[in-house]
Amino acid sequence: MKSLLINYLEYNHWANEKMCKYLAGIDDLDIAANKQNEYMTIKKIIMHIADGEQTWLARLNGENIPHMHNLDIGGNLGSICGLVRRNSSDFIDFASAQEEKFFMESTEYINLKGKKFSQNNAEIILHCMNHSTFHRGQVISMLRHVGYTDQSASDFIMFLREKGLQMTE
Structure with missing residues (x-):
């Protein structure tokens, strides 16, 4: 069980990394100038991913948190993605x-x-x-609706293929 779950946690980290790398290549000024509502919504979703992972990890660590962390959405996309990356890495370590x-x-x-x-x-x-x-799927879907259609697949089977892994029991 442990090895399968760690593999899935590594997939999550890989997919978060893939999403953040893709988002880093998007012209922020273009999005802000032409599609501000879409951008802000995407930013909120990415923050929600970070918040959810941080909250569940805290609960597993014995912290009785009856609320989301309500992380600050004011940061730039790079800092939010840094938080997403750190949270998914912390989950693997845990x-x-x-x-x-x-x-x-x-x-x-x-x-x-x-x-x-x-x-x-x-x-x-x-x-x-x-x-x-x-929620990563939501982000990708929203990006496609505003013209960013060149994302590569980030589903679990693609992670396994890229890493040369096979699903095990």
């Missing part, structure tokens, strides 16, 4: 340091509505990574 039994155990946390839950740690990790994947 999971790598855990014993196999950790992934079978559960974590108690309080959700955004103040309700207490207990969830299996492996399921929390999968949820968080799927959450990030969903």
